[in-house]
Each structure stands twice: as C-alpha cells, then as structure tokens.
Amino acid sequence: MATAEHVGLAIETHGLRKTYRSVRGRSVGVEGLDLAVPVGGVHGFLGPNGSGKTTTIRMLLGLVRPDRGTARIFGHEVPRELPAVVGRVGAIVESPKFFPAFSARRNLTLLADAIGAPRARVDAVLEEVALAGRDRDRYRTYSLGMKQRLAIAATLLKDPDLLIFDEPTNGLDPAGIREVRQTMRGLADQGKTVLVSSHILAEVEQIADTVSIVARGRLIASGSVASLLGEGKRSVRVRVRPDDAKLATTALEADGLVVRPEQGALVVDGVPDPAYVTRLLGERGVWLSELTPLQADLESVFLGLTQHETPGGRTHRGERRRRRRGDAGPPPSAPVPAVVGAGAAAGADDAVRDGSADGGAR
Ligand SMILES: Nc1ncnc2c1ncn2[C@@H]1O[C@H](COP(=O)(O)OP(=O)(O)OP(=O)(O)O)[C@@H](O)[C@H]1O
Numbered sequence: 001m002a003t004a005e006h007v008g009l010a011i012e013t014h015g016l017r018k019t020y021r022s023v024r025g026r027s028v029g030v031e032g033l034d035l036a037v038p039v040g041g042v043h044g045f046l047g048p049n050g051s052g053k054t055t056t057i058r059m060l061l062g063l064v065r066p067d068r069g070t071a072r073i074f075g076h077e078v079p080r081e082l083p084a085v086v087g088r089v090g091a092i093v094e095s096p097k098f099f100p101a102f103s104a105r106r107n108l109t110l111l112a113d114a115i116g117a118p119r120a121r122v123d124a125v126l127e128e129v130a131l132a133g134r135d136r137d138r139y140r141t142y143s144l145g146m147k148q149r150l151a152i153a154a155t156l157l158k159d160p161d162l163l164i165f166d167e168p169t170n171g172l173d174p175a176g177i178r179e180v181r182q183t184m185r186g187l188a189d190q191g192k193t194v195l196v197s198s199h200i201l202a203e204v205e206q207i208a209d210t211v212s213i214v215a216r217g218r219l220i221a222s223g224s225v226a227s228l229l230g231e232g233k234r235s236v237r238v239r240v241r242p243d244d245a246k247l248a249t250t251a252l253e254a255d256g257l258v259v260r261p262e263q264g265a266l267v268v269d270g271v272p273d274p275a276y277v278t279r280l281l282g283e284r285g286v287w288l289s290e291l292t293p294l295q296a297d298l299e300s301v302f303l304g305l306t307q308h309e310t311p312g313g314r315t316h317r318g319e320r321r322r323r324r325r326g327d328a329g330p331p332p333s334a335p336v337p338a339v340v341g342a343g344a345a346a347g348a349d350d351a352v353r354d355g356s357a358d359g360g361a362r
Pocket residue numbers: 020021022027028029030047048049050051052053054055056199342343344345346348349350352
C-alpha cells in the first residue's frame with residue numbers, strides 16, 4: 001500500500017540488488033541501489049555502460065526479478081503491486097516494433113484498441129510529439145528521430161503520470177536528439193515525471209531537473225544538475241612546451257590527477273580549481289601557454305567523484321598528500337563504488353521478457 005512516507009516520490013528503491021548467473025559465474029548487475037526520483041520534472045539516470053541502468057529499469061517494470069531490496073512506484077511496491085500502478089506508467093526499454101507499411105496513425109490506432117485507450121488519444125499524442133503533420137506517412141519512411149518520437153507517442157496513449165525512457169536518444173543524430181529532448185522536457189512541463197537513462201550527461205543536463213549517477217550498480221551521487229556540476233571537479237586543457245609535457249604529466253599524475261594527451265595539449269581531469277594546476281606546474285618550473293577550463297561532463301564529474309578513492313576505501317596517495325598540505329578542493333563526497341563482478345552477458349540464465357510494462361508498441 002502507498003503510505004504518506006512515500007508521497008512526493010515517483011520512484012524509490014532501497015538496497016535493490018540483482019545478480020546474473022552465466023557460464024562465467026555470477027555477476028552483479030545492480031548492487032544495493034538506493035534511488036529517489038521526485039514527482040514531476042525530468043530525472044536523469046546516468047552512468048557509464050554496464051552500470052546497471054537497464055537492469056534497474058527492468059526491475060521497476062517487473063521484467064526482471066530483484067534478488068533483494070525494495071522498489072516502489074508512486075508508493076506502490078513493485079512488482080507485487082504493479083497492477084495497481086502500471087496504468088500510470090509508460091516506458092520504452094528497447095526499440096518498439098511498429099508495422100512498417102502502416103502509417104503512424106494506423107499503428108497508434110491499432111495499439112490504442114489493443115490496450116484499451118480511447119482512439120481520441122491518437123490525435124493528442126501525435127500532436128504531443130510533433131508528428132501530427134506526418135501522421136499518414138508510412139512508418140518505414142520515418143527518420144530514426146521520428147520513429148523514436150512515435151515510440152514516445154505510444155507510451156502516452158494511456159496518459160501516464162510517469163514515463164521511463166531507457167537511452168531514448170541512442171543512435172539518433174543531433175537533430176533527432178534535440179527533438180526527443182524537447183519532447184521529454186515538454187512532458188515534464190505538463191507535470192509528468194520523466195525518468196531518462198543515459199551514459200552521456202551532456203545529453204540530459206540541459207533538460208534534467210535532478211539526476212542520479214550510478215556506477216557499478218550503486219548510486220554514487222544524486223541531486224540537482226546544477227549542484228552536481230558545481231560540486232564535481234573539473235577538467236582543464238593545458239598547453240606547455242613540448243619538452244615539458246613529460247615533466248608536467250608526471251607532476252600532475254603524482255598529485256593524483258588524471259592526465260591524457262589531446263591534440264598537442266594535455267587534458268587534466270579531476271581538477272579542484274584551475275589555479276591549482278598553475279601553481280603545481282609553476283612550482284616545478286613548467287610554464288603554461290594555455291589553461292582552458294572545460295565544460296563539466298559526466299566523465300569529469302564521474303572521475304572527480306571517484307578517482308581518489310580506491311576500492312576498500314583507501315585514498316589515493318596524491319590526494320592524501322594534497323589534503324595534508326591543505327590545498328585541496330572539496331574532499332570527495334561520494335561513497336566508494338563497490339567492486340562488482342565482471343560483466344557477463346553471455347549465457348545468462350535470466351531470460352528477460354520482451355516488451356514493456358506499458359502495453360506500449362511491440
Ligand atoms: N541478461 C543478463 N545476463 C547477464 N549479465 C547481464 C544481463 N543484463 C545485464 N547484465 C550485466 O549487468 C551489468 C549491468 O548491465 P546493464 O545493462 O543494466 O547496464 P547499463 O547501465 O544499462 O548499461 P548500458 O548503458 O550499456 O545499457 C553489466 O555488467 C551487464 O553485463
């Protein structure tokens with residue numbers, strides 16, 4: 001039963017765990033995940049490939065059974081109480097299937113009949129995803145972006161309160177990504193809750209109100225996008241004389257920063273403050289000809305949150321040294337990500353049902 005305690009959260013998980021069995025043994029898909037998605041707005045569910053986003057979404061939709069932990073949608077425990085809430089949820093977890101020779105309108109009408117949604121919704125949802133002018137074109141003539149918007153339209157037929165989209169911009173060109181992004185933002189602006197997973201923060205940071213970042217099946221950070229980018233350590237591009245590149249790299253790495261060469265320059269990740277790099281290199285007699293702060297993205301936020309912590313909670317030598325000297329930026333605030341078993345997709349025994357919980361397009 002939904003209780004007052006859960007009011008205000010569209011999705012809530014506690015200690016959610018899922019392991020997979022395969023020919024190579026057990027691997028962990030999600031490890032003790034605690035997630036809190038507020039009602040209303042776009043919530044970015046972010047993490048590198050293999051961090052457990054799809055597994056989590058499948059558990060929420062009752063497509064995969066968790067080993068342990070609890071999950072709630074609008075306060076209803078899932079999968080046990082899924083029937084009570086499924087009508088309020090629309091989801092795209094994999095490419096939906098439409099009839100290629102039928103128009104978008106015909107596909108949606110068939111689907112509306114199949115799931116018991118009023119046919120009148122077809123016009124509304126076509127309008128919603130800006131396909132009203134192309135509704136009589138055959139599905140097979142659609143661009144990838146239009147196909148994805150049609151998939152979103154299908155999830156809207158039942159006018160759900162919560163939309164769950166797993167990597168909805170995968171494979172789309174920049175124009176397609178923009179269209180899907182605008183559609184998601186528009187839905188949130190109407191008061192719906194949109195959970196969108198992605199491995200690219202840049203793709204969702206423009207539209208997300210709040211985010212959860214996961215790594216290796218665990219939550220490592222959550223909050224508003226602004227606070228997260230503000231807290232995360234930054235990346236900078238530095239340019240030094242070619243003769244000094246090695247010395248600069250060694251000095252920066254010895255201090256716990258991550259350095260990679262890029263087009264004749266060095267990109268330094270996990271920098272607490274650009275001035276820190278100037279001082280560190282200046283102390284070693286290396287003078288900079290360029291220092292450009294780079295826009296924070298998932299990679300740099302992610303590295304900034306995790307790089308100084310090693311599995312088991314030990315702190316990186318460089319960070320320890322810097323903390324002793326008292327000139328570090330904010331100490332890493334994130335919990336140490338768990339070490340989990342190697343991913344093992346082959347031969348998994350956990351057969352995943354095809355389709356989504358929304359009765360959406362097949
Ligand atoms: N059916 C399965 N059988 C075995 N292992 C699986 C299965 N599904 C997922 N995994 C493993 O669980 C881990 C999490 O995978 P998952 O697909 O949930 O991550 P993800 O964050 O969605 O990744 P991506 O962004 O690449 O889709 C990975 O190590 C993956 O190999």
